[in-house]
Amino acid sequence: MKHAPRRSSLHRTTGSARATGLFAxxxxxxxxxxxxxxxxxxxxxxxxxxxxxxxxxxxxxxxxxxxxxxxxxxxxxxxxxxxxxxxxxxxxxxxxxxxxxxxxxxxxxxxxxxxxxxxxxxxxxxxxxxxxxxxxxxxxxxxxxxxxxxxxxxxxxxxxxxxxxxxxxxxxxxxxxxxxxxxxxxxxxxxxxxxxxxxxxxxxxxxxxxxxxxxxxxxxxxxxxxxxxxxxxxxxxxxPGPARPAPRIAAAPAPPAPAAPQAPAASTASPAAATIAPPQPVETLYRLVAHDQVSVRQGARSITSDDMLAWLRLVDGKLRPAAVASLAPPTAPDIPASHASAFRVLPAAYQPVGAAVKLPAPSAKPASPDDPIEIHWSGAMDAALESSTPGELARNDVFVRFTSPRPLGVLARDEASRASARGSLIDYGATVREATVSGADTQGAKLESDGRGEALGQRFEIALNTGLVRSPGPGQLRALGKANAPQGTLAWANDAEFQMAMDRGQIQPRPTSAKLRGKVHASDGAATVNAESLDATFFPGTSALSYVKMVGNATADDGKPDAGRLSADTLDLNFEPLAGGDSRPSRVDLNGHASVAQRDQSLAAGRIIADLSPGENGRTDVTAMNATQDVTVRGKDGLTITGDEVRATPADDWAEVRSRAVDGVRMCQGASTILTSHVQFDGRSRLVHVPAPGTLWHEITPSPSDASNPNDAPSNLQLTWGDWLEFDDAAGVGRCQGATVAILTRPGSERDTLRADSAEIRLSQPAPGQRRVLDTAIAIGTPQRPASAESKHFAPGGEQVVQAMYVEGARIEADQSRQQFSVPGAGKALLADHREADPGTQAQASPGARPGLALGNTSARGDTLLTWNDSMQYDRSAGRLHVVGKVRSIHVLDQERMQLDCEDLVANLSTDAAPDRQGRLTSALASGGAWLRTQGRELAAGQVSFDAINQIATADANIGGPVTITDPKTGVPVKASHVTWYMKDDRIEAKGVQQIAAPK
CATH class of the missing domain: 2.60.450.10 (Lipopolysaccharide (LPS) transport protein A like domain)
Structure with a gap:
């Protein structure tokens, strides 16, 4: 840029009144x-x-x-x-x-x-x-x-x-x-x-x-x-090479005085030297300005600008020894000093993947401090005294400024390292070795490394003595790829500091630490990192990250299709060194509103700490993880887990959730909820283990084909256990131990209760796209506390029990696939039916009635107690109840008591889908010393059959042995070869009677 001609300021109108020298x-x-x-x-x-x-x-x-x-x-x-x-x-x-x-x-x-x-x-x-x-x-x-x-x-x-x-x-x-x-x-x-x-x-x-x-x-x-x-x-x-050494002048006596010149007489000087007081240093300050097309070159380094200004402090007419600080310590003269080291400074840029922008290998011979320095400008140069100390000389004896009115008009270039600095102003304080590159806007200053990276900002301050690089105000670092396409960006809104490595007084193009403040954003083109501030340290001798701390709404997104994301109030990331001068992340610590999310899975807690290791295809895997303080886990298929602490080792596919409260761990999925204090997950074995007491709630939605629930009302299951629960997903087996209680509340005011010391369920192996269904269920009791199953049906309003069934045994089994319910061992059952009798017929069962064993009433009104010693099995699909081993059935209705004893009892129930006939007793067969007593009469036979539809009991001596009938009025037994008892008419017919007693 060409400036208008400048008028020299060197005009004096007054001078000394006495001429005192030839010239100075x-x-x-x-x-x-x-x-x-x-x-x-x-x-x-x-x-x-x-x-x-x-x-x-x-x-x-x-x-x-x-x-x-x-x-x-x-x-x-x-x-x-x-x-x-x-x-x-x-x-x-x-x-x-x-x-x-x-x-x-x-x-x-x-x-x-x-x-x-x-x-x-x-x-x-x-x-x-x-x-x-x-x-x-x-x-x-x-x-x-x-x-x-x-x-x-x-x-x-x-x-x-x-x-x-x-x-x-x-x-x-x-x-x-x-x-x-x-x-x-x-x-x-x-x-x-x-x-x-x-x-x-x-x-x-x-x-x-x-x-x-x-x-x-x-x-x-x-x-x-x-x-x-x-x-x-x-x-x-x-x-700037070594100057010619000055000779050492030794003190010597004054030589003899020469003869005075032959001249006219003059006065004689004093024969002795006057004593001179120690002089006081005289300080002089100058300001110099050079105009137009300024350039300074030394070897591969150069600076170009429109104007150049300089300020100098002279003491007794010369620069002080430390006015221009050495760029290399005197103890290492073999290391080339760099008069343009400021132009090689390019702070390493942090990328979310842990890489750093590195300077390329030199492409030209590095400049030597002894290389000539060529200085040129095309305009005029003026130098003048400064009347007071300017700010530029507050800490310096020599200060140089290169300026240009054009954006990025000042260029400092080092061809050896292919690094540049651009701005509208470049300052250099030669005494304190501090350089500044600045511009008018947020991208007015620029530090570049060809094809590798660049730094943009409004101002960069570079302390060559300490290696500290500051960027007050907004700025960014960008890693560049082919054709200078951006590959990574690190930006900040307030300020940044980069501590560069030092080697024997020389600043090195690699950082040891970095501090960024104000809406920090980093991206490698895919992954992103955001925080209010970021601090980083680097391993000595490399540009590899050692530690990163992000504070204030810290987030990290890996940018991959599965969208992994971290967030917390603070994020600490540790690295471990690798061969070749690189590093990899080894631990991440998220503190305060911490969250980890990926696709439809997430983990939120007050604090999350994870150990990391390299995975396949450049992926970083989590080897161990610990989350504390109000932990919430959200998984696939709507799974939600909350607790006080979560520990996991993803490599082993294992995790656990803990809480100090007995119900502090809450696990929900779909219609199921578990409350406990400790849950473990073994992904390899597909095992869920709850090693603590707990409660499970589950809502059962009926299928459209369930005719027993025409209103599609859900049932609610509540399961509690005292010791532990586990579920083997691979086998489809669930077990719980210790004071197990399961309560199923059905629609229509029905409730089923199972009590046991332990329980086991087995689920079916579903076909693809289908849900698992219950296959078998087992309840196991102890000798002191047998297992029991109870079903109650309440009257409208939910308070009065109108129907109830209670089964007790050491072991209770239910086979859903076979529609079988059994007690393999001694047990008992109580059936209660307190509904009012049907107004039409006693034989018609009311809708939803539970079958009883009262042989005189097919509607099973009343209470029935059934006991046995060997087993009980109910086949629902066949409608068949089979009880073995000292069977006894006692039925009570309206003060009437009926008792049946036998060794084997088989009862057939209706499988009709109609609610008024479902479960209705159709027939029964008691064998093995059958004995029936009701209304004062007794019937003893080897076998007694019962037609419940017609309410007829039959006994035949040829089948099961002799038949005996006893009338309490006479007390005399009657033996017959065949007996038919019409209970509806209270009439008995007997054949082959040895003694007949007709009823009165």
């Missing part, structure tokens, strides 16, 4: 650390001199007469030749300068012309400045022996700066530190102005400079340069 000049140019070139200097009398570092003395001139004025000088003009010596007012023994000319010619207005003028200026630090020219002209109001006030040197003007030597002796073979050449030099001592109107060149061990239109302003009284202006820079190269 300095040239100030800008590099990274700044270059100061002193051409010559004459210390004014009365000014505070800089510290003396050379104790050797030039020839004694104490007897040279002094001229008029504030300083001491002696001159000798012989013919047309001229020789002038200038000495210090305070220390007349020290010669400050010597001026000679082959010929001097007086002109009008106190001017003189000179041929081959030469000047030697002896600096206090031992260095010597030698000035030569073909000719010159000067205005000298005090005459040829006086001091020039202004003038001009022309023709091959050469200014050389020599290193310290004993006695300031210079031999023709000595090489100067700096050599400045110019066609002409104008000076004005009264204005303190030095001009190089036709151009100037300076060369030395560490500089090669050429420019046009150089003007320098100086203040002789204050021993300082006040400003400089350079109209055009042709060339500026700085060679």
């Amino acid at each position: 000049a300095a040239f100030l140019l800008l590099g990274f650390a700044g270059v100061i070139i002193f051409f010559a200097r004459r210390e004014r009398a009365g000014a505070v001199p800089p510290p003396m570092t050379d104790t050797s003395r030039p020839p004694d001139i104490t007897k040279i007469p002094t001229g008029n004025g504030g300083g001491m000088a002696t001159g000798l003009v012989q013919g047309s030749a001229m020789q002038v010596q200038l000495v210090d007012d305070k220390d007349p023994s020290r010669v400050q300068a010597e001026i000679t000319a082959d010929r001097s010619t007086p002109l009008a207005n106190d001017e003189f012309s000179f041929v081959k003028p030469k000047a030697r200026v002896y600096l206090r630090d031992g260095r010597t400045v030698v000035v030569d020219a073909d000719k010159g002209r000067a205005r000298m109001p005090q005459g040829a022996a006086g001091r020039p006030q202004n003038g001009l040197l022309e023709g091959n003007v050469v200014i050389r700066l020599f290193p310290p030597t004993p006695g300031h002796k210079i031999s023709p073979t000595d090489t100067p530190l700096l050599t400045t050449t110019a066609p002409s030099v104008k000076f004005d001592a009264s204005l303190g102005r030095l001009e190089f109107p036709a151009g100037v060149k300076t060369v030395g061990d560490q500089i090669d400079f050429e420019g046009q239109g150089l003007t320098v302003l100086y203040d002789e009284a204050k021993k300082r340069i006040d400003g400089a202006h350079l109209e055009h820079l042709t060339r500026l190269i700085i060679y």
Whole structure:
């Protein structure tokens, strides 16, 4: 960008009233650390001199007469030749300068012309400045022996700066530190102005400079340069390699004083050196500005901008030793220092998959600190004094700023590492080694690594001494793939800090820690991470993550089709190192409103801790997990589990849920709910184990084909156990132990209750797409507490029992597939039917009636007690009840009692689906010493059959043995070969009677 021509600020209208030297000049140019070139200097009398570092003395001139004025000088003009010596007012023994000319010619207005003028200026630090020219002209109001006030040197003007030597002796073979050449030099001592109107060149061990239109302003009284202006820079190269070592000047006695020149009489200087008080340091501050197309290059590194500004602090006219901090410690000189290390800084970007953005291998030779630094600008350069300390020099002695009005107009580039820094401003504090890249908006600053990654923000602050990189304000890091397509992003809203690794004073392109604040978002293109803040640490020597902490609404989504997601108030992620400098996540800790979800499964708790391991296809698997504080698990098919703690080892497909409360674990699925304090799941064995007391609720929805429940009303099952429960899903077997109670509440005010010490159920193995159904159920009691099954039917209102059935035995079995109910062993049953009799017929059973064993009433009204010693089996599909072993049936109705004893009892019940006939007794057969007693009559036979439809009992001696009938009125038994008892008519017919007693 080309700026409008700038007017130089180097204009003075006033100056010193006394001309005190031939000339005193300095040239100030800008590099990274700044270059100061002193051409010559004459210390004014009365000014505070800089510290003396050379104790050797030039020839004694104490007897040279002094001229008029504030300083001491002696001159000798012989013919047309001229020789002038200038000495210090305070220390007349020290010669400050010597001026000679082959010929001097007086002109009008106190001017003189000179041929081959030469000047030697002896600096206090031992260095010597030698000035030569073909000719010159000067205005000298005090005459040829006086001091020039202004003038001009022309023709091959050469200014050389020599290193310290004993006695300031210079031999023709000595090489100067700096050599400045110019066609002409104008000076004005009264204005303190030095001009190089036709151009100037300076060369030395560490500089090669050429420019046009150089003007320098100086203040002789204050021993300082006040400003400089350079109209055009042709060339500026700085060679930062080791400078030529200065010789060590040993202190020595003053040599004999030379004879004074043969000149007119003059006063004699004091024979002894005056005592000089220790000087106070003099601090001078400068601001330099270079305009248009600025570029600085060193090897593979470069900086380009529109303008460049620099601030310098000089103490006693020079930079302090630590003004430009070394980029490499002196203890490791073999390690190349990096003057452009700031441009190589690219913080590693965190990605949700744990990868980091890494700098590529260098593609060019890295720059050496000894490589030349080429500086160029196309406009003018101005330097001026600062009246007060600017903020740029608050912590620095040298501060450089590169600026551009264009977005990203300043570029710092390192071709070796293929890294760049862009912004509208780049600052570098050379003393504290801190660099800043900034822009006008949230993407106004940019750090890049070609093809690998980039950092965008409004400002990046880089401390090269400590390796700390800060980004105040919003920013982001992006990992780049082919064609610079974004592959990963890490963004923040407030600020970020990256602590980069350091190696022997050098910042390394790998982080040791990172801190990000404000709506942190990370993504690798699929997986995403979000939090209010994120802290990360990295394994030493690598860019591999060691630890990540996310705070504030932390979430992580793996972005895969199964949509795995983590969320918590805080998320801690630990990593373990891998070979090759990488790492993998090893543990995740979610704290506060923690949640893990994947597809239709989720886990929520106050805290979740999981151990991780690598899985197949780059997947990360959970090897162990522990969740505490208000845990909720949601699984497939609507499964929900709540508790105080969940532990799991997914590799073993095992998990458990615990609670301190006896009913603190709640497991729900569909119409089933379990309350307990401990549940275990073994996925490999497909086993659910509840090693604690608990309760199960289950709602049974009838199938459409269930004719017994025409209203489709659900039944409710409640199961409690005292010790444990387990369910083997593979085998379809469920067991519970300890004080087991199952209560089934049916529609229509019915309730079934099962009590046992233990119980077992077996479910069917379903066909694909079908549900499991109950196959068998077993209830087992103890000798002290047998198992029992009870069924009750309540009258409307649910309080009065109108029907009941109770079965008791050591073991009760139900085979749903065979429709069989059995007690394999001794037991008893109680059947109660307290319904009112049907108004039409006693033989008609009311809807839903339970079958009784009252042989005189097929509607089973009344109470029946049935006991046996061997077994009881009821086949519902066949409608057959079979009781074996000392069977006894006692039926009571309206104070009437009927008792039946036998060894074997078979009863056939109606299987008609009609509710009024279902379960109705149709026939019965009692055998094995059958004995029947009712209404005072007794019937004994080997076998008694009963037709319940017609209410007829039959006994035959040829079947089962003799038949005996006893009438209580006579008390005399009657034996017969065949007996038919018509119970409806209370009439008995007997055949083959041995003694007959007709009923009365």
